[in-house]
Amino acid sequence: MYLKKLILINWGNLPSSEFEFGPLNLFSGGNGSGKTTAADAIQTLMTAAHENLFQFNPGQDETTQRGRGGKKVRTLASYILGCDDGSYSRLNPTDGYIAGIFHPTENEDSTPFAAVLAVRAFVEKSGQNKVAKQQNLQFYILNNQFEKNELSIDDLVLDLGKSKSILTLENCFTSFIQKFGNSNVEKYDTKRAYLRRLYGAFRGRKDAVAENEALNSAKAFSRFMAYKPVQSIDKFVSEEILEKKDLGEAIRSISGQLKTIHGMERDAARLIQSIQILTQAREQSNGYIDTWSEAQYQEFAIAQHDYLARQQHYIDNKDQQIDCENKIQEHQHSIEVTRERREQLHEQRVSLEAQRLGVTALQEKDELSKKVKEQESRLAKFAQVLLLEDKQLQSSQNSANQISELFKNPLLLQAAPELLQTDAKSSHKKFSSFLKKDALDIHALLGKDLMNDIQMLEKQLDNIRELQAKQHDWMNFWTHSKREQPSLLKQLNTRLSRLEMEYEKIARDRSSKQKEIERLDQLQVSYPDYVKRAIDAISNALPQAEPRVLCDHIEVNDPEWQAAVEGYMGGARFSIIVEPEYEADAIRIIRGLPGRASKARIIQGEKAYRDADRLTLEKDSIINVLSFTHATAKNYLVASYGAVLCVEDTETLKMTRRGVTRDCLASGNYSMWRCDMEDSDLVFGIEARKRATIAKQAELQRLTDSWQVINDKIQALSELVRQIEKIDFLNIADVLGQMLGCHRELQKLENLMQQIDLGDHQELENKLQDFKLQEEKLRQEEDFLIKQIGQLEEKLRNLKKNISKIADEQDATQLRVDQCESALRAISEIWPEIDFEAKLEKAEKEAKGLDRKLAQQQLESMMQQLHGHERKLDDCIRQHNQNAMPGDAIAYDVFSGDYNIQLFKTICSIQRQMDSIYNRLKNNILVEKHGQLGKLKESFNNAFVSNLCHSIHQAINDGKRQIELLNHELQFHKFGDDRETFRFDFEWLPEYKEYSKFFQEIIRNPDLGDGQTLFDAQMSKSSQRVRDRLMSMLLDEDEEKALRELDRIADYRNYHRYEIYKEVEGKTPIALSEYGTGSGGQLETPAYIIRAAAITSAFRFSEGKSHLRMVLVDEAFSKMDETRSREVIQYLTQSLGLQLVFIMPTSKCGPYMDLITNEFVYAKCPSSVPRGELNTRVLVDRKVCNQEQIKALWDSHRNTIYQQAELDFMQSVAMSE
Structure with missing residues (x-):
């Protein structure tokens, strides 16, 4: 692509006009005439005036875009405002345009396009100082700029009839669309976007090129404008011939990834450390919980053992008490027997004495008296039985009354409705009604007067027989089977058993539900x-x-x-x-x-x-x-x-x-x-557990209500059964009938005693003495037994005291057992994982055969273990809190020294908190970090291998290939009389050779990316050292220093030392870095050659068909002679096919007139009409040269000079002769 036309509107002091270009163009004129101003317009269009890419007026030595020592430099705004020596030709805000129309050369398949740069600038005044300021900047690419429909000056300078007006920036975009169509107009607001699209258009592409390519191309174009001495061949080749591959962003990304990986690894390591500490802490807290619960069960076992021991001691003393009481009763019975025998002997002795006295009547009387006593004794026994029967009767009456009250309880009827609601109620009602009649007065019946009234007794006997029959019928209703069915009492017992089983089931369900609620209260399922x-x-x-x-x-x-x-x-x-x-x-x-x-x-x-x-x-x-x-x-x-x-x-x-x-x-x-x-x-989550808690509490209340109702039914039914079971069949009528027979016998005996006639009788003397001795012996036996009873009673009193003391102690041990059991229940409520019932049952079994001394030693050992667990737990919590995130810290109060239920509760709470943190760290956060680490390492591995290793390795190879292509092209071009050629060469630098081998080994490693990362890949020791070195750089805290070093390593141009050799046939190649004997022109020639190589490299001549083929040279060929200059021009235009625009003073352009196709002559002259602050104007003379006629004139002039020289030489020879 070459520049066909340049349109300048309000650019410097040049006239707003169109400039047609040919293959070889010359800007000539005097100093300060404006030729460089025109060149800067082209440079601005090609570089977008991007910082570090352009230099206005580059032909001046040491020119930069930054003023030195207060020196003012040219700017884009100053050009638009026509600045000249600090004065401005345009003082008002001004819109200016630079437009270049580019056409393809032969063999290029791209379409013509126009690049337009639109600028608005104004003068900012500050006191006496005036500064040009840029207000707006727009860029356009206009596609399909064919000759019949291409941009012209008329599109930018509008003809209003009597006057002309420059198109404003606000209307520019709309105007372009109206003329060229929306699809052909591309607007860009940033310099980089414009440059990317511009150089994409030069490559014949419909899209933009990479930013680096665009910037490098613009920079190469700008550098080519002015000849600068080459200070270092190596630096020149690496910086101007070879294109920089900007891997800074990739390096920063890789460094950031690696730092993130290492940061996450540190976090993961800290997490693992926290998990390990929490594991130790959980072991200690679990140990404390287990030891504390075991200690409490041990205390319960000891208390239960003490209780059982006291109970056994109590039973032993009670057995002794019973034994003493039994012995006392036996002795008392023996005394009674002995006394009865003694009295019988006494009576026999008295009888013998009566016989001895010969009183027969008295003997009969004694015989009758004996029978009377026997009947009275029987009557007394019957009276005792009668009293017992009376108690049984009273009990029957009380039970009947209680049962009547129970029948009023609706729960009793609900407990056994089919059993109690029919015959039972009517039968009991009849019996109760009968009992309410006149009751039997046993004490009156036993009175002496009533006892002597036989008729009265017989009348009472008839009433009592009726009462006994009613009571027997009532008892038979409850206790006798009917029609092969169990008795009603047995059925009630069966129903009671069923209720008790139901009660126990509900109690178990209630206990289970209570435990579930306790677990939910502890946020457990x-x-x-x-x-x-x-x-x-x-x-x-x-x-x-x-x-x-x-x-x-x-x-x-x-x-x-x-x-x-x-x-x-x-x-x-x-x-x-x-x-x-x-x-x-x-x-x-x-x-x-x-x-x-x-x-x-x-x-x-x-x-x-x-x-x-x-x-x-x-x-x-x-x-x-x-x-x-x-x-x-x-x-x-x-x-x-x-x-x-x-x-x-x-x-x-x-x-x-x-x-x-x-x-x-x-x-x-x-x-x-x-x-x-x-x-x-x-069960999912806290809210669900709250809802479950409310629901389970309602269920618990329902169970409790049912449990209470069934309990009340059991109480009522069991009370009914108890009242029935405690009643026996009455025998009061039989007893009273026997008593009546005794009364009749007593009356008969009393009548006989009244009929006896007492008289004198003799006694047998020899038997009296024997009876007396036996009576005395029995008296002694009775006295001995009385003494034994006294001793036993003393022992009994001591046993009762002991029993009372043991009973008091037993109350204390029972209280201790209850307290221990309550403590165990509290433990199970705090820590539901402990099976209270099973542990309690086990402790009760162990308590029976417990070795108390050993158990106490074990309990003391457990308390020591508690101290160790608590101290270690405290240490672990301190370590955890030092490493943990604030939200994961665990609050643990200072230990007060008491191993009580409160401390147990605290440790249980801490255990749950630690388990939650442990689970979240280990099974959630750590797993997530491991997953992120794996992905990050894989991403880093891909980025490092693809974005860095492959890029550097590929760049090194591309650099080699680029130099080889340049050498291939240069070998066919010879310069000067010596027919010299130029060649690039390079050699490895040892330090970078090691890096290159590392990158090559990484690229060729087949395992990388297939489950293996850069961190664990197998590689040579030298590559491992390089990897570790690179990793340390990527992780360096001094990021600026590390990135600078990494940029150096990533820049493939540093891997070789570069040289350019000048070769002359028959001579040893000369390295230009050592070429110190050549003249200025000799050094300038290779400089242009290698710069031309640089620009063709930047413009990517080796890729595709379309390229930018226009270069601009300011103050051209200042140190070369005519021949070398012409050879360089021919090399640029003919060999490389470049369109050349060069700037040269009028005094030096004569030798090249036969080469140029277009000449633009610039001249500054006074103006009759002031232009702003200026009184001068610039004129431009455009010439299209006829090269054939110029060449003929030039040859004719050369022949004339040669002939004149020959004549002068011959004349001088003749004169010398």
Whole structure:
């Protein structure tokens, strides 16, 4: 692509005009005439006046765009305002345009286009100082600029009839669209975007090129304008020939990634340290909890042992008391027997004395008196039996009254309605009515007067026989079987047993529900029994597996979906999570459990992670209404239920493969069903547990009410049974009849005694003495027994004192047992994992055969262990708090020294807090960080290998290939009389050779990227050193220094030392870096040659068909002679096919007139009309040269000179002769 036309509007003091260009163009004129101003317009169009890419007036030595020593420099705004020596030709805000129309050369397939730069500038005044300021800058690319429809000056300077007006920037875009069409007008507001598109257009592309390529091309164009001495061949080749590959962003990205990786590794290491500390702390807290609970059970066992010991001591003393009482009773009975024998002997002795005296009547009387005493004795015994019968009668009356009251209790009738509501009530009512008649007065009946009234006794006997018959009928109703059915009393006992069983069942349910509520109060879920057994089995066999239940690690974010989600999952909520390496062992353990425990599920954590990682969740997935505290729980839910969608209604549900609605309707497996879940069964999250707590409390209240009602029924029914069972059949009528017979016999004996006639009788003297001796012996035996009774009574008194003391001690031991049991119950409430009933039963069994001394020693040892656990726990918590994030710190009050229930409660709370933190750190955050680390390492590996290693390695090869292409092109071009040629060469630098080998080894490593990263890849020792060196740089805290060093390593141009050789046939090649003997022109020639090589490299002549083929040279060929200059011009224009625009003073342009096709002569002259602050104007003379005629004139002039020289030489020779 070459510049066909240049349009300048309000540029410097040049006239607004169009400039047509040819293949070789010359800007000539005197000093300060404006030729460089025109060149700067082209430079501005090609560089967008981008910082560090352009230099206005580059032909001046040491010119930069930054003023030195207060020197003012040319700027884009100053050109628009026509600045000349500090004065301005345009003082008002001015719009200016630079437009270049580019056409393809032969063999290029791109279309013509125009590049337009539009600027608005104004003069800013500050006192006497005036500064040109840029207000607005716009860039345009106009496509398809063919000759019939190309941009012209008339499009920018509008003809208004009598005057002309420059197109304003506001209307520029619209005007271009109206003329060229919207598809052909591209507007850019930034310099870089414009340059990228501009150089893309030069390459024949419809899009933009890379930013680096555009900037390098613009910079190469600007550098070519002015000859600058080459200070260093190596630096020149690396900076101007070879294109810089900007890897700074890649390096910063890689450095940031590596720092992030190392930061995350440090975080992960800190997490692992925290997890290890928490593991130790949990071991100590678990040890404390276990030891404390065991110590409390040990105390209970000791207290129970003391109670049982006291009880046994009490029983032993009680047995001794009973033995003493029995012996006293035996002795008293022996005394009575002895006394009766003694009295019998006494009577016999008296009888013998009476016989001795010969009184026969007295003997008869004694015989009758004896019979009377016998009857009186029988009567006394019957009276005692009668009193007992009377008590039984009173008991029957009291029981009847109690039963009457019980029948008024509706709970009794509800307890056994079919048994009590019919015959029982009527039968009892009849019996009760009979009892309310005149009651029997036993004490009056036993009175002496009444006893002598036989008729009265017989009348009472008839009433009592009727009462006894009624009582027997009433008792038979309760106790006798009827029609092969059990007795009513037995049926009541059976019903009572059933009620007691129901009572015990409700009591168990109530206790279980209470424990569930206690666990919920502790934010713990009550698992099904088979899950508990499975957890216990795994914990005992594989403690490292850390079994957890899925439901503990899921929270439902939206309460409206709580029941639906849990109902859909059902029993899967209680699946068990273990560490992945123990999953197979855990399921084998469960397989061996008996009964329902073997139905527990083990989650395939590793499998779930892999499957979940491949899934993409829809926005309506139920996973989006859940949150998790365990990574495996999330992976399992995603893999298993990620496809389940939350849908709004049944119409949507029926077309949903797996879905659920808020009102608990679900779909799956091409069917729909209900998935309701009671509030009491909800387990996901704190809110669910609160709802479950409320529901379970209501259930507990219902159970308590039922329990109380059944208890009341049991109390009423058991009281009825007790009242019935304590009544015996009355025998009072039989006793009273026997007593009546005794009274009749007594009357008969009294009548006979009244008829006896007393007289004198003799006694047998020889028997009296024998009776006296026997009587005395019996008296001695009686005295001995009385003495023995006294001793036994003393012993009995001591035993009673001991029993009373033991009873008091027993109350104390019983209180201690109750206190220990209460403490155990409190432990189970605080830490529900402890099975209170089982532990209590075990402690009660152990208490019977307990070695108290050994048990006390064990208890003291446990208390010492508690001290050790507490101290270690305190140390672990301190270490944890030092390393933990603020939100993970654990508050632990200073230990007061008392191992009490409050400390136990505190440690249990800390244990739960630590378990929550441990789970979140280990199974959620750490897993997430490991996942992020893996992805980051993979990303870093890809970035390092692809963005850095491949890029540098490819850049090195591209640099070699570029130099080889340049050498291939230069070898056909010879310059000067010596027919010299030029060649590029390079050699490795040792330091960079090592880096290159490292990059090459990385690229060729087949394992990288296939599960292996740069951190664990196998490589040579030298490459490992390079890798570690690069890693240390990437991690360096001094980021600026590290990035500077890494930029140096990443710049492929530093890997070689470059040289340019001048070669002359038959001579040794000369290195230009050592070429110190050549003249200025000799050095300027290769400078242009290699700069031309640089610009062709920047313009990418080796790639594609279309390229920018225009160069601009200011103050051209200042040190070269005519021949070398012409050779360079021919090399640029003919060999490289470049369009050349060069600037030269008029005095030096004569030798080149036969070469140029277009000449622009600039002249500054006075103006008759002031132009702003200026009184001068610039004129431009455009010439299109006829090269053939110029060449003919030039040849004719050369021949004339040669002939004149020849004549002068011949004349001088002739004169010398």
